[in-house]
Each structure stands twice: as structure tokens, then as C-alpha cells.
Amino acid sequence: MTPIVTPREQQEKQGGLAIALDAHIQRLDKHGFLFGKGLAASMSPLLHSVVYQGLGLQWGQIRLDSTDMDLFLQLIKHPKFYGASVTMPHKVTILSRLDELTEECREVGACNTLFLRHLPDGRRLFCGANTDVVGIRESFIQNVPVGSSVYENRPAMVIGGGGAARSAIYALHKWLGATQIYLASRDDSEIEAIVAECKERSYGARLLYVKTPEQAEALEAPGAIVACIPDRAPVTEGEQTLKRITEVMLRKERKGALLEMCYNPSPFTALGALAESEGWQVILGTEAMIWQGIEQDKYWTGRGADELPVTEVKKAIAAKVIEISRP
Structure with missing residues (x-):
């Protein structure tokens, strides 16, 4: 080691x-x-x-x-x-x-x-x-069959308000064809800060802060969701509201793909299980980790992605996931 x-x-x-x-x-x-x-x-x-x-x-x-x-x-x-x-x-x-x-x-x-x-x-x-933004982009491109019909020209959603959420917003806006990006968080100040930053970068108008389950009910279903929150049961009122908003989105008739960024201590999260049970394609957070790491090695080695041992990396990470997920 x-x-x-x-x-x-x-x-x-x-x-x-x-x-x-x-x-x-x-x-x-x-x-x-x-x-x-x-x-x-x-x-x-x-x-x-x-x-x-x-x-x-x-x-x-x-x-x-x-x-x-x-x-x-x-x-x-x-x-x-x-x-x-x-x-x-x-x-x-x-x-x-x-x-x-x-x-x-x-x-x-x-x-x-x-x-x-x-x-x-x-x-x-x-x-x-x-390279986090590339990891998010490639997680969808590499894993969603006929991806454009699933998430392009549809709204998207980002759950959470930290650094990973900022990367997700950029990827959805820049590369994945989101018409609008719903934001949901347990903390108002996090979203206010993100919206202010994105307005300075010219795409703040495409963001919509979803504050209540009732508001979520009235919205068009997202095609891509990126979840950027820890895998733990909601405790505070804000966390419980966020969970209800997420459930409303997942239960809409039209489904899509959800990238669960959390993979520690395990990529198999409660949110991922819920999304899968509701008919969503779930992409594990280890996928984003793999593709952002491959992008890093392009910078460091000067090689293209087609020259790097991506298949071997996927096998090694999958084996590690199995190891850490054992009871």
C-alpha cells in the first residue's frame, strides 16, 4: 500500500x-x-x-x-x-x-x-x-445508452450545494444539454451563493432553486440528476424537506439517469436504491472518480484517453468496491 x-x-x-x-x-x-x-x-x-x-x-x-x-x-x-x-x-x-x-x-x-x-x-x-467536471460528463456519456434522448434538451437537477454541486452545474450546462437546472439543498445560503456565482458567469438565469415538494410537483421531470450529498438519514428539517423534494422528482412519470456522487464508505447508497426502485438508471459515483482520474493522467502523462488502460482501471476499482462493500 x-x-x-x-x-x-x-x-x-x-x-x-x-x-x-x-x-x-x-x-x-x-x-x-x-x-x-x-x-x-x-x-x-x-x-x-x-x-x-x-x-x-x-x-x-x-x-x-x-x-x-x-x-x-x-x-x-x-x-x-x-x-x-x-x-x-x-x-x-x-x-x-x-x-x-x-x-x-x-x-x-x-x-x-x-x-x-x-x-x-x-x-x-x-x-x-x-477534472471533476469531466468525470461527471463522462459518467453520463459513457453509461447512458442513447444519452441524448435521456437527458439532452430536458431539465436537469443537482442535489446539494458544495464543490461537487458546482462541478455538476458546469457539466450539465456546458456539455449535457440541460435546458434548466433545478437546485435543491438543505441550506438556503449554499444555493444563494451558487446562483450568485453562476450569474457572474452568465448562466445563472438557467438555475431554479426548488424549495418545497409542492414546487417540485409542478415542474417538468429532469432527465439527469446529480446527487452531491452524504449517504445518511435526514435529521434536520432542511434535510427532511430535501428528501421529500427528491422523492417527488424520482416518482415523476418520465424517468432519466441519476449520478450518485457519494461512494464513501460505499457507492451503494439509500438514494441510489430509491432511484433504482423508481425506474431510474443509477450511475455509481466511482464512475465519476474513474473518469476524472483518467483526465488527470492525460494532463500528467501527455497521453490520450485511448492510450490509457481504462478497462484495467475499471476492473481494479470494481474489485475495490466489492472489497469495501462486504459486511
Whole structure:
């Protein structure tokens, strides 16, 4: 198993720079990081290890479980560093520390991928991308038969109001043909913030905040739903209202496809089970994780998706899902 590097472990100070290179890292030709908190259960290092093995690369992604941004910014200066997956709580705060951002990264306002751009004079630029949006897009394109008739030119829905919800809105607006995007959350302030941000980016008018089950009853059925909430029973009044709104949408006569972004501790969630029982096609959150990871490796290796071992990645992640889902 890939080791976990923490600020208290495996650090050596040389020339004022903090480096975190243990025996494992030193055996690699290149190394990257998974930077965030609560990373022990992440499948990201597994996914990328399958890709690198398939390409014959002696590369590896190391978990950096830390809130220390300054430490991270020192570590990425290492000459063998190739890039990083960036997760919570750093997806927004890292933006101001990067040299360049892709269009998706700027539009969503969050970065989950750090990659390098090399200048002719030998300098390296640290660049930010958002591949979460690609993961969401490809989850629908790759898994929904005749997808355009299922979700294009129909309303869509996003459940939740965090970073994943922002990525979902972008993907549905930019690539998946949503005519309108319903938003539902347990927290009014989350949706208000999202709508304000999207208005600044010219597509706020396409968003509709669904506040009550009665309002949901009167709306056209969505063709695509992206659920971005934890898999837990509703407790608060806001959570209970959100559950009722979701149930109204799922029980409409015309069905579609639901992407359940939650896959920890298991991708088989209560919401997914409900949607399936109501006749919806359910796409597991591991699909979004796979396709965003493949997009990351396109940045890092310079290879196209058709050159990467996607089938092997899917098999490895499926096996891991079975393992973690056992009672």
C-alpha cells in the first residue's frame, strides 16, 4: 500500500525546503501527491497506480494528509514531481497559489488537479485544472445508452450545494444539454451563493432553486440528476424537506439517469436504491472518480484517453468496491 505522508512523518529539511521522500518515493522515477484531509479511504492512488503500471511507468501518487499549504508548495518544487490531486479542504484556497488555470477551473472556482507546464527557458509553471467536471460528463456519456434522448434538451437537477454541486452545474450546462437546472439543498445560503456565482458567469438565469415538494410537483421531470450529498438519514428539517423534494422528482412519470456522487464508505447508497426502485438508471459515483482520474493522467502523462488502460482501471476499482462493500 502507498504510504501516507503527514507533516510529522518522513520529512527532512534540506536548504530550507521541506521534502517528504521515503524509500518508496526514492524508488520512483516521478512522484505526485494526493493532497487533502481524510485520505485513508481514497481510491485515487490505486487508480493512478493501475494507469502507470499499464504504461510501464515507475511513477506513484503519495497521500499527503495535511492542511499545511506551505508544506505542499515546498514539496512540489522537487524535480521529480509530476502533479497532484487536490481535494478538500484545498480546492478553492489553492487557486491563488497557482500560475495558470484552465477554463473549467476558473468557471467552477475550484481546482482538483495540479499539473506542470514547462517553458522553453526550463521554468515550470504550476497550473490548475478541474477534472471533476469531466468525470461527471463522462459518467453520463459513457453509461447512458442513447444519452441524448435521456437527458439532452430536458431539465436537469443537482442535489446539494458544495464543490461537487458546482462541478455538476458546469457539466450539465456546458456539455449535457440541460435546458434548466433545478437546485435543491438543505441550506438556503449554499444555493444563494451558487446562483450568485453562476450569474457572474452568465448562466445563472438557467438555475431554479426548488424549495418545497409542492414546487417540485409542478415542474417538468429532469432527465439527469446529480446527487452531491452524504449517504445518511435526514435529521434536520432542511434535510427532511430535501428528501421529500427528491422523492417527488424520482416518482415523476418520465424517468432519466441519476449520478450518485457519494461512494464513501460505499457507492451503494439509500438514494441510489430509491432511484433504482423508481425506474431510474443509477450511475455509481466511482464512475465519476474513474473518469476524472483518467483526465488527470492525460494532463500528467501527455497521453490520450485511448492510450490509457481504462478497462484495467475499471476492473481494479470494481474489485475495490466489492472489497469495501462486504459486511
